[in-house]
Amino acid sequence: RRKGAAVTGVRGSSFYKIVYFFPQVLSIVIVALLFQFAYNPNSGAINSFLRAVGLGSVQPDWLGDPDLALICVMVVLVWSTVGFFVVLFSAGMASIPRDFYEAALLDGANRFTTFFKITLPLLWDTVQSGWIYMGILALGAESFAVVQIMTVGPSGGGPDYSTIVLPLYVYQKAFRDGQAAYATTIGVALLLVTLAFAAVVMKLGRRERLEF
Template identity: 55%
Template sequence: MHHGKYTFVVSFLLVPVGIYGLFVVSPYLQAIYISLTDWTGLTGGQTFVGLANYARLLDDEQFLIALRNNGILVVVVPAVTVLLGLFLASMLNVGRRGRSGVEGVRGSAVYRVVYFFPMVLSVAIIGVLFKYVFAPTQAGGILNGLLRAVGLDGWAQPWLGDPDFAFWIVLLVMIWSFVGFYVVLFSAAMQSIPKEIYEAALLDGAGRFMTFRQVTLPLVWDTVQVGWVYLAIQAMDAFALVHIMLGIGGGPSRSGDVLGLALYRSAFNSYRFGYASAIGVVLLLLTLVVAAVFMRVARRERVELS
């Protein structure tokens, strides 16, 4: 009986597991092998060089800059986005005490649509839009044009043309594009919390901050944890936005370079597919480590409503 059951299960799993291994696991294994070669991507021959590509990464100053920028993104973007998302979601759902009890601010439904709007736009549209907003030239720089129009010429900056500003502007644009989704996500989690709990907290004399820390945050923590990990993975994959806003070089002096862009440049500009695959493997390992660390750090006892 058991033998027949296992045969039945295996027969159903064999095809999907095989397809998964062929189209998901196999490319990873091929990338790892290519990272151990000196392949140009244009010829059939692949010269095995072992860990030489990985050793070269440690001496590549531009790779280290890209690695540093990815590190900043994976720390700052999730932290700021989650904090803004929680604050705005709490204002939209439990921001004031009305006649019917604790409720959101007036016009909360409209605010949700406004906050979520950036998610409707593709990364390409967002990148092109803000590239023109922060363009360093007077003709294309919308922000500089507005500053000069109101007499604030001294505030005009090269923005994306300045190594001190370029990377941080991209970081702010990433936060702006992500925060709306997490406002809606956290709002959905907060709406499942019974309003009677908030009423009881208010009757006990708890202030807004205490109510948020002792009531709201513990009850939506599972959602926050998932959002935090997903944000960290999104922050690691900043290739598209950086490429569109700063170009393939990573901006002035390559100050805004990230690992995804360094990989692309090595593969399709320099035709060093082995070296690019080594960068890709490092990016994969970092993403797995970051996800595991975030899950471990954010782990806490689950609070359930009775």
């Protein structure tokens, strides 16, 4: 935010950081259980809210509908991890000298220009780290925990296998079906895919380092 030629930041940014980071202090098990109760079609908070606002005829079976279950799980995963990225990028932006923005504003630059000409280039290493961490989360144990706890079926992944994820598939093959060798092979392949993803991101995102 600009005041004259001074950069004052976003009003209430400290409060926003606390709100976004709050899920990070909770165990992923607690988060999954909270949302499991919220998604309950009979007594959950979401359907109760819909009834309260006169939408009682719209009562989805959130985790029991194959078309909705995966979306519901994705919402939980995004909500539980966004705080890390808020802190990551906030720390990166705090390290950028304010003089750069003040000089750009004096030259008549707008918010769009300062973002693409100053903020993004100086945060490029942080962007790379964020992409890599996002890939690790998507292929890691956090998705396993959320799906295992929230979804229906003998060992999660339902309904109709609509929410199955690779870590959960490895678990099912190893401990439910007794195919330890097959599960180990998939686990090693998952590790290689994660490493390959990180290498590709580093390769494609390589650019000249900007010093300030």
